Amino acid sequence: MDPIMTKAAAAEQVVTARxxxxxxxxxxxxxxxxxxxWTTAALLGNHPMTADQAAAACTVLGLGDDVAEALRLQPxxxxxxxxxxxxxIYRFSEALAVYGPALKELIHEEFGDGIMSAINFRVDIERRPDPDGDRVVVTLDGKFLDYRW
Structure with missing residues (x-):
């Protein structure tokens, strides 16, 4: 029996096929x-897909059942x-290093003692035209989780 393909190997095949x-x-x-x-992250190996999602992705991309099997694995x-x-990616880290403390303060001021969930979470990206050069708009949408004692 062949071992299950790694998520990294599956991601390489997905990128190539796409x-x-x-x-x-x-x-x-x-x-x-x-x-x-979410789809891009899942196909790059960072979320598990359902059997139906993995099969559909492999059909669209012309990939085999071995890739679909790997896409279903928990990452x-x-x-x-x-x-x-x-x-x-480094610029995102840099932006959080600069603005993270301010965002934390503002979240606490607005919501109280807690955090923004990265599990109950949505993220979106869009392009916004600007005369000085197009802007990248990234929306992070996480559920507020209060600390409960």
């Missing part, structure tokens, strides 16, 4: 009927230092 097919991430998400950022959600050094 590029070769000429599909955008949005087109793949639309075909699955799932949110764009390890760990910090990868190599990924964090990517300039785009």
């Amino acid at each position: 590029l070769r097919s000429g599909l955008t991430w949005q087109e793949v998400a639309d075909a699955l009927g799932t949110p764009l950022v 390890y959600r760990v910090r990868d230092e190599a990924v964090l050094s990517d300039p785009t």
Whole structure:
């Protein structure tokens, strides 16, 4: 019996198939009927997909059952230092380093003692035209979880 493909190997096949097919991430998400950022994250190995979602993704991308099997696995959600050094991802870390303390203060002032969930969470991205250069708008939408004693 062959071992189950790793999520990383499945993600490589997904990226290759998507590029070769000429599909955008949005087109793949639309075909699955799932949110764009969630779909992209799941296909890159950061969320488990249901059997139906994994099968549909593999049909759209022309991939096999071995990839679908890997897409259904529960991921390890760990910090990868190599990924964090990517300039785009690093800028998110930099933005949180600069604005994180202020966001924390403002969350506490508005909601009280608690945190924003990253589990009960939605994220979206959009492009906003601007005369000085288009803007990247990232919306982080997490449920507030109060500390209860």
